[in-house]
Amino acid sequence: MTNTAFNPRSLLASDVGGRRLLMVLLAIAIFVPILNLAVPESSVFHVSTYTVSLVGKYLCLALLALAVDLIWGYCGILSLGHGAFFALGGYAMGMYLMRQIGDRGVYGNPELPDFMVFLNWQELPWYWSGFESFGFAMLMVLLVPGILAFIFGLLAFRSRVTGVYFSIISQALTYALLLAFFRNDMGFGGNNGLTDFKDILGFSLQSDATRATLFSLTAIALLLSYLLCRWIVDTKLGRVLIAIRDAESRTRFTGYKVEYFKVFVFVLSAMIAGVAGALYVPQVGIINPGEFSPLNSIEIVVWVAIGGRGTLYGAVLGALLVNYAKTYFTGAMPEVWLFMLGGLFVISTIYLPKGVVGVFQKFKSKVAVEPDDPSIQSKEAAS
């Protein structure tokens, strides 16, 4: 069952959920822009730009959830700091977009972004150089999260920091970054972050066509990332990852360099998260330090848990479902939303260990699954 070549058809042969997901993605990547741009607004089939942006945002978050599922579902690494990589990718994109504003800012300074003029900075800090080039910025979208993940992962995994310890220090990482990006002296706009973007590669961010294109790009990025992740987990590499998840010590004793596998998949996941952030920023029009908040990172994990951990498409489904519910409830009943989200956490962990996807599978197979009473396992496992 192990594929070595990257062949989408054989990859998805046994992945029914993934196949359906990809078909839907492909369909919306093609049709949503058409329905948005070509169909007149009076028509029933018209998709408003607002919806396009909203769904585009969901797809970015779904991509982020996919990245988390890759490490948590298949390698057992629970990162509570994945929002940091997402935000770093977003900042890299934001910096490019900031440089594109040029002299159209409030202060009209051709070199410096508004907030730097406001803070009386005389010249662009060195780490901002290069971001006027789109290619360089896109490289940074991948490299900045990647390098941070590499250093952090290498340090952590080589010292065999595992389980909850890793979760807690990854949370500390994003918390430290949160505090750092809140500082004005960092040169990333402090509290307000980067915003007031004008255009990307010369196309105005306000125009419907740009938005629809971004939407399609996001859907395609999700599609490709999904295939990449599916390919990785289906190869021998993926088998090793699963082995690490289930019995790390045993895998190590079998002769695998566990830490390198973990670092590899962690860096890859961080890069996917960075891409998600980079796609997210032009669509929502702002990136601020709030994205680093530990709460956000935990929420990502919840999307994955609710959708179904270790299935990839479950993560995507979970992200879409929870975020849709969030948009709906924070609008309709803001008081209830946190009760709901909190309740979802509890219910999904206790009663839906395999998430929504697990429920569907249960219905479908109609065969009694092996008794899955956590209270019986728990006592033995804890001792």
Add this chain to the structure above:
Amino acid sequence: MRYYLKTLAFMCLALIGLCSQVSFSQEQNFAQTLTFDQITEQLITAKQTKQKTLLIEQLAAIDDERKQLLLEDLQQGSFYYRKEDKRPVYITREESGYALTDVLSGEAYGVVKKTTVRKVSINNTLRKQLRTVLAWVSLSDEDVDIRLGAATELLKSPDSANIELIKSVLAEEKNPAVKVVLQQTLAVIYLASEVESERLVAIADLEEIQNKEVMQILANMLEQNEAGEFSEPSEKVRAAAESALNGMRSEEKFYSVVENLFFGLSLGSVLLLAAVGLAITFGVMGVINMAHGEMIMLGAYTTYVIQILMPNYIEMSLLIAIPAAFLVSGMFGIIIERTVIRHLYGRPLETLLATFGISLVLQQMVRSVFSPLNKTVITPEWMSGSMQINGFLSLTNNRFYIIIFSLIVLLGLIFLLKKTFIGLQMRAVTQNRAMANSMGIRSNWVDALTFGLGSGIAGIAGVALSQLTNVGPNLGQAYIIDSFMVVVFGGVGNLFGTFFAAMSLGVANKFIEPMAGAVLGKIIVLVFIILFIQWRPRGLFALKGRFVED
């Protein structure tokens, strides 16, 4: 005839002598026996300044509660007498006239016309005397605060006329704080002296007293004006002042380190209080309780509710809130354990998510019940204020109490775990659940109690935190990451490690802060912990032994 004249002259002399003799003895008499009423009466009739001076001296010496008021009113010129019966009164000026109060009985006579009363006049000589006398009266008061206030008053306007007075009071004074101020006043007076040697002595005296004002005085002496002249002419005195100043500067540096240490320890105590409950649930039970912060928040809100319920007993409210918060948070903890965590033992990552969900629910619950706004928790009087240790160091009471309180909580907890039967059961279940079960320990029950204990301690931490920060729905979130850092840094399952980690992180934070700023300081500490975990993945004081699972 000559004889006659001689006799007459002698008789006259004798008469004068006799008269003076009589008047002298009268004066003696008057000094010893005059009462407050008599002095008052004579003050009204006395015409000459000399007489009044004597009377004021007598007044200062007698033991009567009313004297201070009389002296003050005399000085302020509101001591009058009624023309008709020469009754001594105090007046308060009002639109329609003067409101009279009897000097002797304190009885109020109501408002009268200005012309019906006459002022007991005083002049500058008397005013000066009154100031000294009043200072002396206050300086010999029984209340320390009044004495301290009077001494500080003297220091503000150093006057060589007061030297004798200060010396006499200083000989009697027992309280160190008052003594220091008096000594400083004396030294400052001497410093203005024309005589070089007196100034040198004054500097030596000032060297004994260490505070920022003295440093300022000494620094002023060394200052040069535009013409290059020192404000202190003598080089010898300047040298003495400089060495005294340098000595004090190093003292100041030392005490600022002590102060930082104190702030660090108090921050550490807050961390300890917040983390010690987590050390039980996470360390002892292996449960990642993300709702731990909300247990702290519930404790803080319990304090708030207690103060609302009994507004007349604010002083006692904290003492009542401690057990109440323990019970409230403990009950919530037990409920959470029984309904959720029980199903998730051995699955730490799932526990983390479920408890995070609970924390969201609890936050929203508090928001719905109490509103999302911050609540004010009143600080009882005994918690506010500060202790002046010496001129360079004063410690705020609330921080001091929190250090003590956190240590009590920690020791209580250690006692509970190590010396009681329930503690024994808890440790047994932690170390080997199956074995503990087979020995007849009801591990379900112990689990619930342990979790309740950890949550209850968090509630107590909430009571303490309500005195330091705003009580709002997000109170807990602010502390949860720090708490985890402390527990992980100290080593899981080790209360001593938690203590050590909390204190060292607190102190480190406070020492980095002045150099790097508060936010950067915190980032540095966080990065340090992240790196530290790489070096010792199980914390500073890792548990060893075969029950430690990998």
